[in-house]
Amino acid sequence: MSEMRRELEDSARKVFPDWQAAQDAKASWAQMAELGWFMAGVPEALGGLGLERRDLAVIFTEMGRARMPGPALAQFLALEALVQAPDFPGREDLMESAMAGEAITASLTIAGEDLTAVPDADTADRILVRSTDEVTLINLAGAKITPFPTWDGSRRLFTVAPAPDVPRIPLAAGSEAAALTERLDGLLCLGLAGDALGGADAVLAMAIEYLGTRRQFDRPLAMFQALKHRAADLKVALETATALYEASSEAAPLALGAMKAHCCEVYKQVAEEAVQFHGGIGLTVEYPVHLFLKRAFLNRALGGSAAFWNESAGDAVLELAAVE
Amino acid sequence: MTQEDDALRREIRDWIAREAPRDWRTASTHEAFVASQRSWFAKLVAAGYAVPHWPREWPGGGRSLAEQKIIYEELARADTPRLLLSFVSTYHAFATLAECASAQQRSHYLPRILEGETWCQGFSEPGAGSDLAAIRSRAERRGDVYVVSGQKVWSTMAQYADMCLLLVRTSADGPKQAGLTYLLMDMRLPGVSVRPIHQIQGDEEFAEIFLDEVEIPVAQRVGEEGAGWAVAQATLASERGLTLMELSYRMRGAMVRLSEAVHAAGRTCDAGVLRKLGALATRVDAVCALADRFLQKRMDEDERVGDASIVKLAYSRCLRAWTDLGVELADLAGQMHAPITFGDLNSGNWMADFMNSYAWTIAGGSDEVQRNIIAERMLGMPREPKNWITEAGQ
Ligand SMILES: Cc1cc2nc3c(=O)[nH]c(=O)nc-3n(C[C@H](O)[C@H](O)[C@H](O)COP(=O)(O)OP(=O)(O)OC[C@H]3O[C@@H](n4cnc5c(N)ncnc54)[C@H](O)[C@@H]3O)c2cc1C
Numbered sequence: 001m002s003e004m005r006r007e008l009e010d011s012a013r014k015v016f017p018d019w020q021a022a023q024d025a026k027a028s029w030a031q032m033a034e035l036g037w038f039m040a041g042v043p044e045a046l047g048g049l050g051l052e053r054r055d056l057a058v059i060f061t062e063m064g065r066a067r068m069p070g071p072a073l074a075q076f077l078a079l080e081a082l083v084q085a086p087d088f089p090g091r092e093d094l095m096e097s098a099m100a101g102e103a104i105t106a107s108l109t110i111a112g113e114d115l116t117a118v119p120d121a122d123t124a125d126r127i128l129v130r131s132t133d134e135v136t137l138i139n140l141a142g143a144k145i146t147p148f149p150t151w152d153g154s155r156r157l158f159t160v161a162p163a164p165d166v167p168r169i170p171l172a173a174g175s176e177a178a179a180l181t182e183r184l185d186g187l188l189c190l191g192l193a194g195d196a197l198g199g200a201d202a203v204l205a206m207a208i209e210y211l212g213t214r215r216q217f218d219r220p221l222a223m224f225q226a227l228k229h230r231a232a233d234l235k236v237a238l239e240t241a242t243a244l245y246e247a248s249s250e251a252a253p254l255a256l257g258a259m260k261a262h263c264c265e266v267y268k269q270v271a272e273e274a275v276q277f278h279g280g281i282g283l284t285v286e287y288p289v290h291l292f293l294k295r296a297f298l299n300r301a302l303g304g305s306a307a308f309w310n311e312s313a314g315d316a317v318l319e320l321a322a323v324e
Numbered sequence: 325m326t327q328e329d330d331a332l333r334r335e336i337r338d339w340i341a342r343e344a345p346r347d348w349r350t351a352s353t354h355e356a357f358v359a360s361q362r363s364w365f366a367k368l369v370a371a372g373y374a375v376p377h378w379p380r381e382w383p384g385g386g387r388s389l390a391e392q393k394i395i396y397e398e399l400a401r402a403d404t405p406r407l408l409l410s411f412v413s414t415y416h417a418f419a420t421l422a423e424c425a426s427a428q429q430r431s432h433y434l435p436r437i438l439e440g441e442t443w444c445q446g447f448s449e450p451g452a453g454s455d456l457a458a459i460r461s462r463a464e465r466r467g468d469v470y471v472v473s474g475q476k477v478w479s480t481m482a483q484y485a486d487m488c489l490l491l492v493r494t495s496a497d498g499p500k501q502a503g504l505t506y507l508l509m510d511m512r513l514p515g516v517s518v519r520p521i522h523q524i525q526g527d528e529e530f531a532e533i534f535l536d537e538v539e540i541p542v543a544q545r546v547g548e549e550g551a552g553w554a555v556a557q558a559t560l561a562s563e564r565g566l567t568l569m570e571l572s573y574r575m576r577g578a579m580v581r582l583s584e585a586v587h588a589a590g591r592t593c594d595a596g597v598l599r600k601l602g603a604l605a606t607r608v609d610a611v612c613a614l615a616d617r618f619l620q621k622r623m624d625e626d627e628r629v630g631d632a633s634i635v636k637l638a639y640s641r642c643l644r645a646w647t648d649l650g651v652e653l654a655d656l657a658g659q660m661h662a663p664i665t666f667g668d669l670n671s672g673n674w675m676a677d678f679m680n681s682y683a684w685t686i687a688g689g690s691d692e693v694q695r696n697i698i699a700e701r702m703l704g705m706p707r708e709p710k711n712w713i714t715e716a717g718q
Contacts, residue, residue: 208703223706228699232637235698240638243617244610258606265603306603311595313602318592321583 004051005058011035012062019202019288022066023154029070033101038075042083046095053190054249060194061245065202067154067295071105071119073191077184078104078128081135084180085171094137094169104128104137107160108188110257110304111181114159117302121145121158128171129162130185132178139166152298154291185303186253189260192303193245196260196267196296200238203292207231207274214279227277234270241266254316257309264300271296326390333394336373340402343367348405349665354528357666358484361409362440369438373399374407375414379422383438389620396570400577408529408667409481411567412489413443419562420489420506424555425546429508433487444485446476446509446533447556454693456491457500457553461535463492463507465549469539470494470507472515476533478687483520483531485511490540491556494549504552508544515539525679526664563688564632568639569615571669571684575639575646576608578670582646585653585672597653604642604649611642630702633694640684640691643669647681650674 015021015031022028032038041056042048056076063072075098082095098104106128108117118127122145126137142163150157172180208231211222221227241263248259271293275282282289300306345364351357368374372384376395380386387395407414417437421430437443452458461474472492482488488509495503509516515538520528547555582601591597618635621627651658651674658674665671669680685691699705 208705212705220706223708225696225708228703228705229692229695231703231705232695232698235703236634236637236641239634240607240610240614243614244606247613247616255609258602259609261603262606262610307595307599310599310602310606313605314598314600315602317579317583317601317605318586318598319583320580321587 002055004055008040008055008058009062012059012066016062016066016068019065019067019291022068025069028066028068029072029101029103032068032072033099037072038079038101039099041076042079042095042099046083046092048083048099052249053187054246057190057194057245057249060191061198061201063191064195064198064200064295067199067202067291068195069154069156071103071124071155073108073188073195074106074119074128075103076191077106077188078126078137080184080187081128081130081137081171081180084183085135086176088169088171090169105140106130106184108157108192108302110185110188113304115161116148116159117157118160119155119157121160122147122156127160127162128184130177130181132181133173134170134177135172135180135184137169137171138162139168141166150294150298152291152294154295155298182253186251186256188303189253189256189309190249192299193241193248193256193260193263196263196299197238197242197245199292199295199299200241200267200270203274203289204231204234204238204270206289206292207277210278221277230273231277234273237266237269254309254312257304258313260303261300261306261309261313264296265306267296268293268300329390329394332391333398336395336398337402339371339373340398340404343371344402344404349668349671351666352663354666358409360405361407361667364405365407365410366440368407369440374410374438375418378414378418382434389616389623392569392619393573393616396573397577399570400574403577406570406574406667406669409442409484410437410440412445412480412485413437413441413487415562415567416445416559417443417487417489420546420555420559423558424506425508429544429546433508441486442481442484443487443489444479444482444511444531444533445559446479446482446488446490447559448478449475450477454690456556457504459491459493459500459504461490461492463494463505463540465494465542468542470505470542470545472507472509472535472538472540474535476535478521478530479518479533480530480687482511482533483518483528487511488533489559491552494552501553502550504556505549506546506552506555507540508546509538509540510544513538513540523679525676527666527680529667529683560689561632564636564694568635569612569619571643572608572612572615572639575643575670576612578646578672579605579608581670581672582650582653585650585674588657589653589655591653600649604645607642608646611638614638628702630698633689633697633702636684636688637691637694637698640681643681643684644678646670647674647678651678 037059039048040051044050079098103124104126105118105121105124107115111130127140129136129138144161146159148157148159212220214221274289275293278289281287348360351360373395375384376387376392378385463470463472490507490509493503494505515536517534518531520531654674662673664676700707
């Protein structure tokens with residue numbers, strides 16, 4: 001790991017040492033801004049830190065580990081759109097305030113799907129809306145904002161219908177919009193995959209620690225091979241997915257989508273087993289393991305379904321063989 | 325990709341186009357297979373592509389991770405034969421000699437490996453499989469030789485091997501690991517006999533070795549007497565992990581066979597099939613990325629206990645899934661018995677591939693043994709009580 005990525009990881013773990021540390025949404029938002037996360041992906045020429053995507057990838061993993069509340073992933077999408085858009089009057093100011101933490105939200109669904117998963121739409125001023133025809137920033141004044149309460153309580157999602165006559169800032173149109181939208185969907189998938197892997201790592205550690213302390217039949221549960229082997233399989237799945245994640249930060253959008261599907265499946269698998277490993281206590285609301293299960297399921301459903309991405313990846317494999 | 329990398333890719337592509345054997349899949353006898361393996365190895369050595377994982381002082385050695393990737397990717401892309409016959413010599417024997425042998429042993433044997441001398445690994449016995457330390461083949465010291473009697477089993481390519489990495493018992497005292505000694509045995513010595521084992525898919529990839537009062541010079545010992553277990557770990561470590569980059573790339577290169585299978589089955593519009601195919605392709609990519617990362621860690625001397633087990637398990641389970649999907653797609657047609665390709669794990673003869681995939685879930689420490697290693701040594705889960713006989717007797 002590079003020096004930069006190690007530093008990002010260390011500073012994140014200092015501020016958000018565990019999943020509890022980040023749960024005050026307002027405070028953690030300010031902390032993220034202070035850590036410079038919203039500046040991270042913005043080029044130095046535009047006032048940011050000029051980090052690469054694989055550096056952002058570290059941030060996404062830490063967000064998952066901390067079960068980060070709030071619209072941070074949407075903020076990263078909006079910032080990326082501003083960076084990629086051709087210059088327009090007011091862009092610098094917008095970028096500056098977004099880097100400082102003024103929230104711009106965006107749907108965590110992929111382009112072509114509805115604006116059904118927009119985090120914190122009730123408090124944001126603007127929403128980034130993308131399609132293959134145009135990418136725009138739309139003012140949320142007067143928008144129809146309907147809560148979409150999810151089982152995962154760590155993020156607050158809304159369905160949004162912007163009002164017709166509000167100010168819009170076009171960021172891209174035509175083929176440029178298509179390219180930018182693809183890029184943004186790729187970033188969304190990278191973010192969700194990283195979130196999945198950070199969460200999976202945290203919940204696996206939680207489960208293994210529990211198995212080591214809980215005693216039944218006069219021994220720690222962790223001594224039972226039936227459980228050891230399942231834990232080992234989860235570790236293998238997690239390490240394998242992590243290797244793919246680390247190798248994919250600059251990958252093409254389709255590969256990022258398929259990677260997201262893979263990583264989110266691993267998160268769901270790890271979280272599912274983690275609840276089982278806890279026995280009855282895993283079903284009590286006070287015990288945190290279920291929180292990861294719920295986030296895992298929501299992550300899997302955001303950013304395009306596994307069915308969609310796997311089918312697209314399958315189509316690409318079909319092309320390997322010459323067709324008669 | 326740097327310019328040098330591109331140049332290497334072009335160079336090896338051109339070379340493969342000129343030199344790679346084309347007819348190897350149809351080699352229908354073991355003799356023809358072995359002959360083609362020998363000539364292909366010799367060509368790879370001459371061109372400097374046989375041992376990219378060896379250190380720089382060897383011809384073709386000292387390749388960077390990026391270069392090794394390119395070499396294995398191109399060999400896989402062109403569907404060249406895997407080096408089964410020299411597998412043990414270039415990985416297991418090499419690692420053991422390089423890490424544990426005397427300077428004299430190294431300078432004697434390593435050059436001969438590149439000249440085509442082949443090795444087999446004589447560890448497993450009928451009574452010592454996963455519990456390798458239970459080895460019973462006995463070596464008794466008489467003057468300057470060890471006299472060895474016993475039986476080895478599952479020894480890959482032993483029937484063609486010149487030399488053997490032999491693990492034997494020199495003492496029955498103390499913990500069972502402490503009584504083991506590591507010898508380099510010439511397979512032509514009197515008292516050594518080999519019998520190939522007929523496998524379920526029709527191959528004869530491994531063999532039994534019978535040892536009847538074989539006299540092995542003491543100078544052929546690696547490490548001290550009684551230190552064989554530690555040496556054996558070096559042999560095994562080379563197998564878990566390092567070998568898997570090439571194999572993972574071959575599996576990825578062979579995705580085209582699954583693609584062909586979907587076309588052949590007329591299921592190109594079957595969404596369920598496409599989803600399985602896409603998910604598997606991503607998993608294969610992930611295994612390749614894991615193998616890359618492992619090799620990088622090893623080069624950086626950053627490897628953790630259990631990392632190699634993770635790579636092996638990830639590969640073995642993915643290979644099984646790969647072959648399983650092939651069998652499923654081929655449906656009834658896939659049940660028709662077809663001649664096998666020796667030494668190929670990803671041939672597209674799906675039933676044979678499926679059965680061959682057990683090689684990786686059983687050999688070199690089974691999946692279950694790898695899971696034990698990961699759970700106990702990496703995740704810190706406690707070992708079971710050691711001696712069940714004592715426990716039960718209480
Ligand atoms: C293709 C192939 C090539 C091989 N090549 C060589 C070679 O060149 N040289 C050589 O020396 N050996 C070789 N082997 C042997 C190989 O190392 C052994 O087969 C392997 O170690 C397993 O031992 P076993 O076959 O005796 O199975 P066993 O140890 O009897 O195991 C039977 C089953 O029990 C499981 N099991 C065993 N112990 C445990 C445990 N503690 N916890 C849970 N489950 C357990 C195993 O996973 C397996 O599923 C080869 C094997 C194969 C299949």
